[in-house]
Amino acid sequence: MAVSMSILVYMVIIISIAIAENQNQFVYNGFHGSNLHLNGIAKIHPNGLLELTDTSYQQIGRAFFPFPIKFNTSSFSTTFVFAIVPKLPEFGGHGITFTISPSIEFFNRAVANQYLGLFNITSNGHPTNRVFAIELDTMKNPEFEDIDDNHVGIDINSLQSYVSAPASYYSDKEKENKTLRLISGKPIQLWIDYDERDMLLNVTMAPLGTQKPWLPLLSTNLNLSMSGSMHVGFSASTGAVASDQYILGWSFNKSGQSQSLDYAKLPPPPPPRSRPKAKPDFQVAVPSVISCLLVITFIGTAYKMWIRRYEEIREDWEHEYGPHRFSYKDLYKATKGFKEGELLGIGGFGEVYRGVLPSSNEQVAIKRVSHSSKQGMKEFIAEIATMGRLRHRNLVQLLGYCRRKGELLLVYDFMANGSLDTFLFTNEKMNLNWSQRVKILKGVASALVYLHEDWEQVVIHRDIKASNVLLDAQLNGRLGDFGLAKFYDHGSNPRTTRLVGTIGYIAPELARIGKPTTGSDVFAFGILMLEIACGRRPFEPERSPEEVILYDWFLEYWKIGLILQTSDPRLEGNYVVEEMELILNLGLLCANPTQEIRPSMRKVMQYLDGNAPLSNIFFDDATNSLITAYQRSLNSTSFQASCDNISIVSLSSSTESIICYGR
Ligand SMILES: *[C@@H]1O[C@H](CO)[C@@H](O)[C@H](O)[C@H]1NC(C)=O
Ligand SMILES: *[C@@H]1O[C@H](CO)[C@@H](O)[C@H](O)[C@H]1NC(C)=O
Ligand SMILES: *[C@@H]1O[C@H](CO)[C@@H](O)[C@H](O)[C@H]1NC(C)=O
Ligand SMILES: *[C@@H]1O[C@H](CO)[C@@H](O)[C@H](O)[C@H]1NC(C)=O
Ligand SMILES: *[C@@H]1O[C@H](CO)[C@@H](O)[C@H](O)[C@H]1NC(C)=O
Ligand SMILES: *[C@@H]1O[C@H](CO)[C@@H](O)[C@H](O)[C@H]1NC(C)=O
Numbered sequence: 001m002a003v004s005m006s007i008l009v010y011m012v013i014i015i016s017i018a019i020a021e022n023q024n025q026f027v028y029n030g031f032h033g034s035n036l037h038l039n040g041i042a043k044i045h046p047n048g049l050l051e052l053t054d055t056s057y058q059q060i061g062r063a064f065f066p067f068p069i070k071f072n073t074s075s076f077s078t079t080f081v082f083a084i085v086p087k088l089p090e091f092g093g094h095g096i097t098f099t100i101s102p103s104i105e106f107f108n109r110a111v112a113n114q115y116l117g118l119f120n121i122t123s124n125g126h127p128t129n130r131v132f133a134i135e136l137d138t139m140k141n142p143e144f145e146d147i148d149d150n151h152v153g154i155d156i157n158s159l160q161s162y163v164s165a166p167a168s169y170y171s172d173k174e175k176e177n178k179t180l181r182l183i184s185g186k187p188i189q190l191w192i193d194y195d196e197r198d199m200l201l202n203v204t205m206a207p208l209g210t211q212k213p214w215l216p217l218l219s220t221n222l223n224l225s226m227s228g229s230m231h232v233g234f235s236a237s238t239g240a241v242a243s244d245q246y247i248l249g250w251s252f253n254k255s256g257q258s259q260s261l262d263y264a265k266l267p268p269p270p271p272p273r274s275r276p277k278a279k280p281d282f283q284v285a286v287p288s289v290i291s292c293l294l295v296i297t298f299i300g301t302a303y304k305m306w307i308r309r310y311e312e313i314r315e316d317w318e319h320e321y322g323p324h325r326f327s328y329k330d331l332y333k334a335t336k337g338f339k340e341g342e343l344l345g346i347g348g349f350g351e352v353y354r355g356v357l358p359s360s361n362e363q364v365a366i367k368r369v370s371h372s373s374k375q376g377m378k379e380f381i382a383e384i385a386t387m388g389r390l391r392h393r394n395l396v397q398l399l400g401y402c403r404r405k406g407e408l409l410l411v412y413d414f415m416a417n418g419s420l421d422t423f424l425f426t427n428e429k430m431n432l433n434w435s436q437r438v439k440i441l442k443g444v445a446s447a448l449v450y451l452h453e454d455w456e457q458v459v460i461h462r463d464i465k466a467s468n469v470l471l472d473a474q475l476n477g478r479l480g481d482f483g484l485a486k487f488y489d490h491g492s493n494p495r496t497t498r499l500v501g502t503i504g505y506i507a508p509e510l511a512r513i514g515k516p517t518t519g520s521d522v523f524a525f526g527i528l529m530l531e532i533a534c535g536r537r538p539f540e541p542e543r544s545p546e547e548v549i550l551y552d553w554f555l556e557y558w559k560i561g562l563i564l565q566t567s568d569p570r571l572e573g574n575y576v577v578e579e580m581e582l583i584l585n586l587g588l589l590c591a592n593p594t595q596e597i598r599p600s601m602r603k604v605m606q607y608l609d610g611n612a613p614l615s616n617i618f619f620d621d622a623t624n625s626l627i628t629a630y631q632r633s634l635n636s637t638s639f640q641a642s643c644d645n646i647s648i649v650s651l652s653s654s655t656e657s658i659i660c661y662g663r
């Protein structure tokens, strides 16, 4: 829990010229007209609402008081009101922090997702950071030992909180602790009070409008010896799930009790997200003239809402892709207005809904991808049109797309049995027996032969993994989601090249050069083979360090000649030994860290079909562990990665960062 037992935060004096002498305290009841220093996607709404992030993915928003605060004592107090409105009712991402730090520039190298815009994988936990933060964290990240997905923590130089507690407040009236849901969308007030004499830091929270509870949520002894100029402000981030994150008002006093906020003046946060209602409530009991006017206004508004509801973007160049274009109205109807009940799942790129097309009664899966940048859109649509032409019985057929502002909808064939990972790693679905597993693997292999070699141009999938292998009603394995990874390569920041892949499936050379090849697809397929045979995920951060990576774990058994011991215990030994050996060895060959050693997919297919003998292949090289290969490839000895179910940012160096999605 604690980073170090010496509870010190060194905060160094930085020289700053432009300090307004009277900036000992300030109060913002709404931020209209304020000159906060904004950073990332943060913005101030005309009504004074400070929006740190909207619901776009993998973003950071920050806001700082425009001048550094010159601390000459360390007793300070601050209070602010925030609201978090998640994009999907149950999934908030990732949270808001209040920060005190000597430099704003420090955060330039910080990343989004679970790092909350404060740190990156290398800086997190570093004693020289000099960052003090209170986190309002809406995700549970095991690597930071987070207690849950709804907590408040005191962070000193690290996201591994010094102390934390589930978000709640003590009700003075009812004499009990009451849970607060950070992502409820409702305004919540937080108080942070530090007293230098007692070296006591209190963090207290309550729903807006409730008096400050006398019992703090967190009360802890800390030596926050702060001196010199410090920047105070907020940082918030989103990941593969996202929330609108707002600050409504903020008051600060560097040497005493902060002034109370004027609740009446605070801007209201937008109401919690709900799908547009078909019939707004409407009162009729109004005198005739007024009611006529109202009706006209209402019809006008309703018409506008109706137009906007189905609004989409079409550009001239899209005409050539006409046949693949769906109207938003049809997709809206197909999914009953993107109703939550129709949600099939959430992946790294967006939500997937089940739908029934009104025209044909055909069942489809509709993937909703947000994307703020226009960059690469045209290219991507062209790519989609190309993909619509790919036909193979082991590919999930892309039927078409639709485009709206900041949003892209992709329509696919519906796969009755969902994704392979739910069969392998959850108990909701029945266990797959060996022959079913082999059939799935062969299906995926033949789809890859088609993409790599048999189609008119080489198509690299880029994101082969168990959750992208979908099973149709007959439990045939069908590869889905091709090309989406490429879409995301067009990062929001043109100076960084982003490589998108999923941790555990990224070939070492891919981590280095960032350019996917058929070889990197073969690598991921090799990992998939091991995964299906061993029944474990490619990357399990909760295991002991030498077992975290599936390949390295398997390699140790391979070296001592006991590979059958790695077979999935759920098979209970019911498999064809020769086939199991073939698939395990072939998996090892395909996932070899050295690209040159990996076979082509056509060759893999021959091995799988028994048309080529897999004997004495160059296993000399199989002595290299994957972790060594990554380290070499990235020129870094500190490579480590960890992830939660939803998203991970694993590492970044000066020119590239690797963004990894899901498991
Ligand atoms: C801190 O500085 C403020 C003005 O900048 C001054 O009014 C106050 O007395 C100082 N406090 C201490 C403890 O030096
Ligand atoms: C991760 O997945 C497990 C089981 O699939 C689930 O219990 C847990 O809540 C998930 N964690 C997050 C952060 O979604
Ligand atoms: C309420 O929470 C506080 C702080 O987490 C704790 O110290 C206290 O014992 C709790 N009180 C009750 C009645 O549960
Ligand atoms: C912190 O809370 C305790 C009660 O738990 C209170 O006695 C103390 O005065 C508070 N300190 C500050 C600085 O608010
Ligand atoms: C608190 O930390 C400061 C800076 O390291 C140090 O000078 C001071 O002696 C510490 N106070 C106590 C009571 O430990
Ligand atoms: C800030 O704290 C100082 C020291 O306790 C106090 O004199 C001042 O009135 C406070 N400012 C406000 C606006 O409450």
Ligand SMILES: *[C@@H]1O[C@H](CO)[C@@H](O)[C@H](O)[C@H]1NC(C)=O
Pocket (backbone or CB within 6 Å): 433, 434, 435, 436
């Ligand atoms: C595997 O399961 C399928 C469907 O339940 C069944 O038809 C097949 O015989 C099973 N194969 C083996 C080897 O048990």
Ligand SMILES: *[C@@H]1O[C@H](CO)[C@@H](O)[C@H](O)[C@H]1NC(C)=O
Pocket (backbone or CB within 6 Å): 635
């Ligand atoms: C790799 O590390 C070596 C020595 O640490 C350094 O000289 C070299 O520039 C690094 N290469 C890259 C690509 O970072």
Ligand SMILES: *[C@@H]1O[C@H](CO)[C@@H](O)[C@H](O)[C@H]1NC(C)=O
Pocket (backbone or CB within 6 Å): 105, 106, 107, 108, 109, 110, 119, 120, 121, 122, 123, 651, 652, 653, 654
């Ligand atoms: C992480 O952040 C620190 C501090 O801003 C920076 O010095 C370092 O270069 C960053 N590391 C990476 C890998 O971006």
Ligand SMILES: CC(=O)N[C@H]1CO[C@H](CO)[C@@H](O)[C@@H]1O
Pocket (backbone or CB within 6 Å): 416, 417, 429, 430, 472, 473, 474, 475
């Ligand atoms: C194992 C499993 O869930 N099989 C299902 C696959 O989908 C078909 C069609 O929906 C079902 O009939 C099977 O039960």
